[in-house]
Amino acid sequence: YFNVWRARSRWLENHFYAPMLYLEVAGHMWHFKYPLADGVTYEYVEKDEDGNVTLRETRDYISIATTRPETMLGDGAVAVHPSDERYAPIVGKLCEIPVGPKEHRRLIPIITDEYPDPDFGSGAVKITGAHDFNDYQVAKRGGIPMYRLMDTQGKMRADGAGYAQCAETAQDIAGGREASEAEVDALNLVPESYRGLDRFEARKRVVADITAEGLAVMTMSDDPRLGGKPKKTKGEEPAPMVEVPLVEAKPIMQPFGDRSKVVIEPMLTDQWFVDAEKIVGPALDSVRSGEVKIVPESGEKTYYHWLENIEPWCISRQLWWGHQIPVWYGPSREVVNGVETLNFEPGQLVHFVARNAEEARAKAAAHYGHEGTEKIIVLRSFDRDPPKNAEDGNLDPMSGAIAATQRAGYDPEGTIPIVQDPDVLDTWFSSGLWPIGTLGWPEDSDELARYFPTSVLVTGQDILFFWVARMIMMQLAVVDKIPFHEVYLHGLVRDAKGKKMSKSVGNVIDPLEIIDEYGADALRFASAAMAALGGVLKLDMQRIAGYRNFGTKLWNATRFAEMNAVYDHYDPAAGVPSDLSQTANAWIVGETARVREEVDAALAAYKFNDAALGLYAYVWGKVCDWYVEFAEPLLASEDTAVQAETRQTMGWVLDQCMILLHPFMPFITEELWATTAKRPNMIVHADWPSYGASDLINSAADKEMTWVITLIENIRSLRAQMHVPAGLKLPLLQLELDEAGQAAWDRNAALIMRLARVESLHLVDALPKGAVTLPCEGGVFGLPLSDAIDVDEEKERLSKSMGKLEKELGGLQGRLNNPKFVASAPDEVVEENRERAAQLQDEISKLSAAVDRLAELA
RNA sequence: GGGCGGUUAGCUCAGCGGUAGAGCACUACGUUGACAUCGUAGGGGUCACUGGUUCGAUCCCAGUACCGCCCACCA
Numbered sequence: 001y002f003n004v005w006r007a008r009s010r011w012l013e014n015h016f017y018a019p020m021l022y023l024e025v026a027g028h029m030w031h032f033k034y035p036l037a038d039g040v041t042y043e044y045v046e047k048d049e050d051g052n053v054t055l056r057e058t059r060d061y062i063s064i065a066t067t068r069p070e071t072m073l074g075d076g077a078v079a080v081h082p083s084d085e086r087y088a089p090i091v092g093k094l095c096e097i098p099v100g101p102k103e104h105r106r107l108i109p110i111i112t113d114e115y116p117d118p119d120f121g122s123g124a125v126k127i128t129g130a131h132d133f134n135d136y137q138v139a140k141r142g143g144i145p146m147y148r149l150m151d152t153q154g155k156m157r158a159d160g161a162g163y164a165q166c167a168e169t170a171q172d173i174a175g176g177r178e179a180s181e182a183e184v185d186a187l188n189l190v191p192e193s194y195r196g197l198d199r200f201e202a203r204k205r206v207v208a209d210i211t212a213e214g215l216a217v218m219t220m221s222d223d224p225r226l227g228g229k230p231k232k233t234k235g236e237e238p239a240p241m242v243e244v245p246l247v248e249a250k251p252i253m254q255p256f257g258d259r260s261k262v263v264i265e266p267m268l269t270d271q272w273f274v275d276a277e278k279i280v281g282p283a284l285d286s287v288r289s290g291e292v293k294i295v296p297e298s299g300e301k302t303y304y305h306w307l308e309n310i311e312p313w314c315i316s317r318q319l320w321w322g323h324q325i326p327v328w329y330g331p332s333r334e335v336v337n338g339v340e341t342l343n344f345e346p347g348q349l350v351h352f353v354a355r356n357a358e359e360a361r362a363k364a365a366a367h368y369g370h371e372g373t374e375k376i377i378v379l380r381s382f383d384r385d386p387p388k389n390a391e392d393g394n395l396d397p398m399s400g401a402i403a404a405t406q407r408a409g410y411d412p413e414g415t416i417p418i419v420q421d422p423d424v425l426d427t428w429f430s431s432g433l434w435p436i437g438t439l440g441w442p443e444d445s446d447e448l449a450r451y452f453p454t455s456v457l458v459t460g461q462d463i464l465f466f467w468v469a470r471m472i473m474m475q476l477a478v479v480d481k482i483p484f485h486e487v488y489l490h491g492l493v494r495d496a497k498g499k500k501m502s503k504s505v506g507n508v509i510d511p512l513e514i515i516d517e518y519g520a521d522a523l524r525f526a527s528a529a530m531a532a533l534g535g536v537l538k539l540d541m542q543r544i545a546g547y548r549n550f551g552t553k554l555w556n557a558t559r560f561a562e563m564n565a566v567y568d569h570y571d572p573a574a575g576v577p578s579d580l581s582q583t584a585n586a587w588i589v590g591e592t593a594r595v596r597e598e599v600d601a602a603l604a605a606y607k608f609n610d611a612a613l614g615l616y617a618y619v620w621g622k623v624c625d626w627y628v629e630f631a632e633p634l635l636a637s638e639d640t641a642v643q644a645e646t647r648q649t650m651g652w653v654l655d656q657c658m659i660l661l662h663p664f665m666p667f668i669t670e671e672l673w674a675t676t677a678k679r680p681n682m683i684v685h686a687d688w689p690s691y692g693a694s695d696l697i698n699s700a701a702d703k704e705m706t707w708v709i710t711l712i713e714n715i716r717s718l719r720a721q722m723h724v725p726a727g728l729k730l731p732l733l734q735l736e737l738d739e740a741g742q743a744a745w746d747r748n749a750a751l752i753m754r755l756a757r758v759e760s761l762h763l764v765d766a767l768p769k770g771a772v773t774l775p776c777e778g779g780v781f782g783l784p785l786s787d788a789i790d791v792d793e794e795k796e797r798l799s800k801s802m803g804k805l806e807k808e809l810g811g812l813q814g815r816l817n818n819p820k821f822v823a824s825a826p827d828e829v830v831e832e833n834r835e836r837a838a839q840l841q842d843e844i845s846k847l848s849a850a851v852d853r854l855a856e857l858a
Numbered sequence: 859g860g861g862c863g864g865u866u867a868g869c870u871c872a873g874c875g876g877u878a879g880a881g882c883a884c885u886a887c888g889u890u891g892a893c894a895u896c897g898u899a900g901g902g903g904u905c906a907c908u909g910g911u912u913c914g915a916u917c918c919c920a921g922u923a924c925c926g927c928c929c930a931c932c933a
Contacts, residue, residue: 133931255930266931302862302928309861311932461862462928492927529881530871540870542882549895560892609872613880628892713899720899726888757890811877820913821876829876 001478003275004315006351029248030069031122031217032210033061034078037094037107044086062087062095062110063217065121067250069210070156070203071128072099073189075108076144076174080124082112087124098215099206100191104167108174113138130268145173147189148268150199158196160188182347185268199265216245271316272325272421274429276473280307283473286482292472294487295606299464306465307473315426322424328352328360328378329398330418333368342416346396352418364418377415379405381422397422432470435483454484461489488606490531514544521665522548528664529612550616551668554661557624558654558672564635565651566644567677572655573687576696582642583747584630585649586701591622592656593696596689599660612664619657626709627653633750651677659686704744708752711776715756715783718774721797722785729759730783735767737779766853773798773850775843795854802847809840 036042039060046055062078075097080087087110094107115138116125129139129146139146147170151157160166166187173179188195194202210216220241255264284307286292287300294300316325329349331342350367354360361373370376379401401419435454439447453475459468468487475483514523518541525547530540570577580586595618602610627650634646654676662669662683673683715732724730732753737745745752745761752758767773767782772794774781812833815821822830 136931298862305861305933306929309933465929540882543870545895546881552895553893556893556896558892562892613872617880624893625897632891716898717900720887723887726898727890754890808877815876815914818913822913824913825876833876 003278004272005275006270006272025254027067027250027254029065029067029121029250030207031063031065031246031248032069032072032098033215033217034064034095034098034108034126035061035215036090037096040090040093042089046086061215062090062124063122064124064126065248066126068128068131068203069099069206070194070199071131071149072097072126072206073191073194074128074130074147074149075106075126076129076139076146077108077127077142078110078124079113079116079127079138079142080110081114081116081118084116084118084123086118098210098213100167101163104164106167106171106174106189111142111144113142131266133266136266145170145179145184146268147187148185149190150265150267154199154262154265156190156194156197156199156202157188158190160186163189163191180347182345186346211245218243219246220244271314272327272423273312274315276310276313279473279477280310282476283307283469286472286476292482292485292487294464294468294489296489299461299487299489302464303469307469313426313429315429316421316423317426318423320424322427323430324381325421325423325425326354326356327421328354328357328364328418329421330364330367330376330416331398344398344402346399349398351421357420360418360420364416368416370416375415377417379417379419381420428466428470429474431467432474433478434467435471435475436479441479453482456486456488457484458488458490460492462492464489493527514541518544518548519551519667521551521668524666525550525612525664528608529616531608547616550620551665553620553624554657554665555668555672557619557628557657558676560628561650561654562676564631564647565654565676566647567651567655569648570652570655572652572659573689575652576691577645577649577652580645580649582634582645582649583701583704584627584634584751585646586698587705588623588627588630588653589649590693590697590702591618591627592653593691593693595622596656596660596691597693615660615664619661623653623657626705629755630751633754656689658683659689662686704747707741707744707777708748711781712752712756714774714776715752715758715781718772718783719757722772722783722794724785726757729757730785731760731762732756732758733762733764733767733771733782733784735764735773735780735782737781741776741778773846773853775846775850780846780849791854795851798847798851798854802844802851805840805844805847809837809844812837812840 036059041058041060044055044057044059045053048054064078066072078095080091091110091112093110095110096105096107098105100106110124111127113127115134116123125135125138127135127138127142127144129136129144130148131150136146138144149157151159166189170187170189173184190202194205197205207216221244256262284304287294287303294303329351331344332348332350334341334343352360352363352367354363357378358373361376361378364376365371365373368376381397381401397419398417400422402417405417433441436448436452439445439452441448457468457471464487471483475481511523522544526540526544529547530543569575577585577589580589595614598614599611602608602614631646631650634642635650637643637646654672658669658673658676662673666684670683673679673686719726719730734745749761753761764782768784771782771784774783816830816833816837
């Protein structure tokens, strides 16, 4: 299904594969002199920004800055920037690596490349292609050989031929002789005195040796840490300046193994690659065409960016767990004059791709010209466990396996050994096949037919590239189908400080602890309420506590209804209250239908927060705050028809609360469902309601209840501001009221009086002394506060609310008076503004009338 | 270094062309028979900054600053 190849990669392993962690560490930058070959000298000129010469001297060396002296042994070149005039005279010349046995020092060319920064260090960079990411690029561009210096244990190589011989061969290759990657890799350019040393120990030795030889760049310093002498006593004598090697302190970002806590060593090794470019096209197309949709849309941006810039995908991993790569290596076979020789050199191996070892043996037998498979033996891949093969540090599976076999006392003589690649497949290469792999593929199973492709993949946004993109790519490559139609990327839960939770960092919050404290429903509801698209979820305990309270609220409302509601009158999913005589009942039915539509729309758009918060506002703000209150007088009504209607409606409304909330609070709703009535089903099996807002919203009831609620709120507000004791009932004065208002009052007088704590209504022609004005839509009421009223306070209250209204009106009028606004804005916006302005005018005039009355009193 | 996202009330976050919202916290009052894990009423915001587009910008565009995440050989 895939184009794969095995190639040298810069991918790097230390003891084992592990996630990397970049840490800033205090590094050192050494400066060394690379002597020029053949007695070449040049005029080294340094200038400041203005072009003034600050230094001019004749040099027979080029100065190099490095943080990794031990890798000098593997240098292939010294690079300078093409625009760097300082080194222009010596570009193309050779210089000598100042380390190793004097008689066998290698000469390397001075080349130009865009990579070196002329303003950094000396402006000249040593190029060690096999042990540095950036150097690798330069080496690749310039055809510079890459010499590997270390083994898998992070030690300087101890394998292969002696240094002198290797250095000579390297010199030949550098001089232009053709050589394979394997041949270059086989060269061990580590001098005998450093062989087998740990890389950090080798670094110390290299620095010491170069410095001892006088090839370190020197500087003057009084810093005792750098070799200067400590000051004697304070002040008397300045510390003496002495010549010391130039070593700059330099913070460097260094990759550490997340588990091993060891500095990761970039190193060339052989790896398997998948030609990602080949399989990425269809994956890009499927998203571009909309066949696969990613929400939120920003995920698509990220997806494109990644896939458009994709590189060959390295699928080899050096760890124990995973699917071992199904490739077996064997020696190459040559027959010269009828004599068969087998070549076990790492670069000369052949490989067999097979489903299992038996198949590999068969393929190998055929390859080597044997009829049976008896002579082909499968060696055990060498063990990766560091303590067991510490002496190897070997990158070559074949010789490692042979060595291990021999250690175990077996003699492979007379057989042809083959050995499976010890690496395993990248986790994501394996799990990329999850959509079909879990359903029985490659069998043509019923499950595949039924569940593949699936509808929605829900996952974290951080995994988009790792997994989601790979699944799309791989399913298209393998079965030529998209794996799912939509991808919903949710945010990540972070800790209170906004950090990603991590087991190794230890800032993980255990959901079970939250559940113990607040309940599973509260946690679940909070998760939904905080799941804004593309957002980040900082776990906020107070908010979870708030949603626990919400559950309690629902519980209490149901408890109230227990005595009053009738649950079995309407079918909770299909039945809908109709022909309601009471406005309050008709109103709450409409509100319910409205929230159901909102919730459906929100869920369809993956806006779980809108759905959860909409339900919260409905259940708490509409049902509990108002409907339950409205229902009380209706339930106490002597009219049994009103009573029955209200009981039935309340039962229906609470059923709807439970059903709609069930996805968000499954436990409490299931419990309430079971305890409120005898039900044929658990709520989890209840049908989701389908009634629409347009069918159920009674706009007259809607308008009337809005009027009632506003009036009650205004009376309450006024009472609070005028410091009327909460328990005190007041008479209400009606100064003027239009027909609609009157009708609304008549139908809801009991509710209003109860909820606003009004004891009676009196029609008056004028508000008496000591009454405060209470405008409402279509009329003016007043509250007599007798001597309690403070005229100044009331004046202040009126002018304050007038001020607010006038400010808003000013803005509106400014807009309406702007001809460009009227011309450019949509008609409905202009109309809305006009209506609002008129409304404000009306309220302001009512308030100013009240101010006038107040003035008369004074 | 590259990419993505964020910066809105004291805190945690919604909103994203028509002048700003929630929960918590805060203030005052309250044991009115569902609920003090509660009720009622309130205070609180030059929507990071600077420009631009527009009749109009928290919202769109450009830039700046800071923060976070992912990737870091690829970017």
